[in-house]
Amino acid sequence: MVVLALVVLLTGLVVTYFSRSMWDRQMSNSSLHQALADDLARSALDIVTGDLKQEMAEGSMDNKATVDDVTIYTPDKPEYIVPVRNTPTNPTPALLRISGTTSIAAPGADHPASGAISTAASANGRSITPARWNKHYLLPLADPAKPTDTTPVSSGTTAFTPPSWVYVTGTGPVTLTVPDKSVIGRYAYAIYDEGALLDVNVAGFPRDTATTTMPTEYSPKGALAFADLTQLKDSGGNPLLTQAGVNNLVGWRNYASLRNAAGQPSGAFPALTFTDSTVQTPYKNFVFSNTNGFLKVSGTPDATGQTDQAFLSRQDLISFCLASGTANFNPNALQYLGTFSRALNAPSWSPTATTGSPTGNTIDYAGQADASSSANRNLANVRVQTAFTRPDGSAASTGEPLLKTRFPLSRLALVTDSATAAAGSDIEKYFGLTRATAGGTAWTYRSGAATILTLDQVAQAGREPDFFELLKAAILNGSLGKYSETDYSLVTKTFDQNKDAQIIQIGANLLDQYDGDNDPTPIKFATLDPVYGLENLPYIDHVYGTIFRPNRGDPQYPTVEGWLQFGLWNPHANASTAASSNFRILGTDGKLYLEASNGPNYYSPQQSLAGQSLEFTATGADFAEPRLLVPGTSMTGAAAFTGVPITAISSPGYYFGAASQPSYAPSTTDAAQLFYSPCYLAGFYAGSLVNPNTGDYPKDKNITGVATDPNPLSYYHARGALGAGGKYPTFDLQYKDASGNWRTYETIQVTGLYLDQGFGGTLPGYKSCTSWVNGRYGLASGWGDGTGSGPLAGTGVAYGKTALSSMDPRTKRGGMVRLIGYNNEIIVANGSIRPSGSANRFDSAALSNKGFPINPSGGTMWHWWAGNSKFQPARLADNLSTLSSHVTDLDGVNRRGDGDETNKASPLWQSSASVTTAGVKAMRPVLLNRPFRSVGEMGCAMRGDPWKSLNFFSADSADAALMDVFSIDDEPVVAGRVSLNTPHASVLTAILTGGLKADDGTANPPALSASEAANISAVILQEQATAPFQNVAELATRVGDKVANQFSKTLSGSSDPNDGYVKARRESATRALADVADTRTWNLLIDVIAQTGAFRLNATDLTKDFIVQGERRYWLHVAIDRFTGEVLAKQLEPVYE
């Protein structure tokens, strides 16, 4: 019994011993297999990642370029910009690939799986259920009503096909048809496009839940932080995230920063709330003050010691979501949300235009993209040729890309009106500009360099390109430098045909859009006259030659005298917001005189202009429409006149002032030298006609009323002559700055001043300005009946007017149009390209009926006018090749202007009676005078062509690459970008919704509605189906035209043009997306499950006969640069189940 008891005890001990030993062994074996499984999982991730990099190389076999061991993989085909999709079914468009038996299409690379599906049980009962595969919630749920059940859709075309196993031997992955004893494990994986998702570490903004409109602080967009996450909706249109849910998310994420800045959020998780709009400005500031690309959270705690937080893993996000409650954060939203995104903030644009595309193009930009001599290069493949140290201190080695980062627009803040810069300064490094004196002194570009270097030349020089060099690289060269064959009315040809000068002009315009002052930035380039950035100021719109009979001198033989008058216009929509200022038109050189010909020839003595000026004060509103300068009511003699210009310029009578408004002649300190005209006008005196042989006044019988006097002259000409400085009549338009100094911001040199004016007979164009010599005969009274065809029995004093008219007051490219009062037509101040309505425009009739312009000889710029006897410069606002007048760029492309009169959108006038004046204003360009919120806002800057701003809205854009070359961000790698090839329309809609259509200064500026955003998203997806987007530049060239019809609102009145036809409004989509979209980086989530084990003896079935010994699952978040294959960042997230 005792023995038996001992045996039992011993047996028990032995059993216990062995049992303990077995358990320890199992533990040991388990740990071993776990470690092996971990190794296998990591190896599997390395294999998959390697396959992806191999795919990049395979997809660039024809276009890879290696310099000094640095290889750039430019995709051989457009579709190779994104990973090859290889999924048997399509449960979610974000699913790119699963391990399976289907061969992957070229250039994809993978290690095919064997025919063993992962959901099937192993020999020891291990399987991966579909619900496990969807633990990350990236697949739509089979039952959306059960958000905690992760089972994906399992039937139909959107059914999830589970991955199959890839077996691994000691030598690596193998594809098996039967079990192999050398197998040591297996793995299966699925790859998701995490770049297609909204990164919740950045996306979303706080807003009072009582508000549904987009706060103005957010609507300019410029960051993913301003994506409206409430636009993520279920199939019934219900938000998957409520604003309360978003507030809870942002409150948790940015807790300390917002508490410190705004005293919000209040409450506690999961009910963190923002109760009013006071958080909006602090949140905007928080976003734009971020200096780390959203890669780190602020470590600054609030008063309670809490800090901001970030989702370090997807599992954190899922836990957060589930803890937030389904009502406000439905887990179905997780299919649109990610926690990891990285984008290389470097340009990858390469020109795509080829001969014939766009229509008319004669330059094969794409074919020349890698030619060193080309101005427009394949940007990723421009290499450092001479080693140097970059401004951030890093070494630039030969062979590496010259452009490692985009140019941050924040640098524009350096070039202020009060700044100076010496060699070696940041301004010199980034802009090539230097100057010793602030204020109105012009900056000098690169010590007077004659050209802006190409990128290849910069690479040879061993430095980074400056702002202007990047502009040159990004803007299609053939779109620049249009010019008239001869100097036409103004001396412009030398400047106009200098492409680099136009780049400088565009750069200056961008600087002045960005800065907050209204001081034009002057830049001296090469030996040309300074370039002035455009500001919210009036510009010379007209130059009038005015000839009439004054009521002075000998009543029997009154002379004929001439004046040069000016009309100004500030065509910006926000012109009226400009402060009142003192202005001056200063003559700096040249002479004026009159000539009468075709009969006895009379001349006036030449009048020197140097030092003469017209000075006046005006408010911004005074020139919001074209205005002729006439005497103000308080003007006196030689003093500056302070009255406003005329307001009713459609009435010809306003060419002259009233008796209480004496004439204002060029200023002089010698009152005796003033010319007091009886006609009350303000201008530069051109002299009075005399017989050049005797000095006597002309005596034609139409003037003298003496029948025996000579016949009247046929033509009078206002003429210009060279001054002492060797220039034709030259005028500086100036304003007085805050220091009281006059600053020039526009200079014109009027050449070819040869303005015909008929006289006498039945020709009108003369106006009496007094009745002093009533009774003379034979003089036409041009305004007698208000139509320009007055009775011959005039009042005896004649008046005629011709003019030069700008095609756009902001640029004199191609000169000014000559207008001649002729054939019963009158020229009034708004008888220009911008009359009060299109019916009154001077270009609405054939040449034979209207004051006609003279076509520039050679016709380099202008087309069609000779063909249809019309020259209609107003058509340049549209510049469509189908219109009567248009300008073709030097590369043969007829690029459109900002206007779209066919669709009632014209910056010039009410294109139809139904268009409201507010609508016209909304169609005009805007001077932001504030830092750019979005790289898309560069589209506000004028490009130096009539009625063309930088184009981000049409297929023929030559400027689209600017969106890739410049950036709001200042970091080489940033978070918070979304692939422009995202297949999720909801993601795009969230980004677009609320995007500012127009910065019109109102409390509730127009913004993209959710439905408009959805429409635009659909267009983008349609374009993706054609070919993946290669670059953000394609937002302009591929999306721009197609979104025109996606807008559902009009400007202000029901008959106003649709928003889609107004450039600034159509570009709202571009502005919202340009800073957020990315095409260069592959952001992927690789979901891999690895199992160690082996086939049992005599195994016959790949699935059932595999014995699983260890298992590991990882979600690898990885960002790979498509152009270098470089892994920018990766985050290995162990998955615990």
Added chain:
Amino acid sequence: MNNLSSRLAARLLALAAFSLACPSAYPQQANTAPEKPSPPLVTTPPDRAHWKITPNQIKKQMPADAQENPELLEIEAWKTPSVARVIQQWGNGKASESWIADGYLLHKFPALPDIYVTPLSLRSSVQDDGMSDFNAVYPGFTWLDLKYYTGVIPLGGKKCHHYADPENDREAWVDAETKAPVAYRNGASNFVYAFLAPPAQDPTMPEAFLRELQNYKKADSQ
């Protein structure tokens, strides 16, 4: 013979010619049946030419003070392939000087201090006002048209094609053989052409003209 007496002698010859052949120019009819000349109706100045035009005031409406409205005594023109020059002599003893060179027309007048310069490219068509474009046309003859042709008449011992434009009160006589201009009338004044030996060399442009020409050429090449 000094210049003045030379000019007076030439003028007397011209007056005599007119009084012989065309005592009353305007009502005159051609004395032979019209035979239509073929274009060109009048030649253009050859590469090298030198001519004088002597006016003859038929209907004198002279003001009492010749200094205020001096009579035009003579127009003398020189032309070479490079330049053209015109001098107009006035009854008050002063002269106007004009040049055409390098595409520019330059004038200097007695009563004005400056030289007046006009690029010929600014002019839409050749002008015929007696002092412009004289390198391209003979002054007084640009209006000719077959519709004005009246017939062949003798003038100054030459057979001339005669043209009359009553509406504008003007006439012209063209050498029927050479198509060279002979005379024209515009309103009250007759003008008689006299051709001299063409210049072998370019006339020398005065320094003031030359300087101004260079200034304009430089300005227009900005």
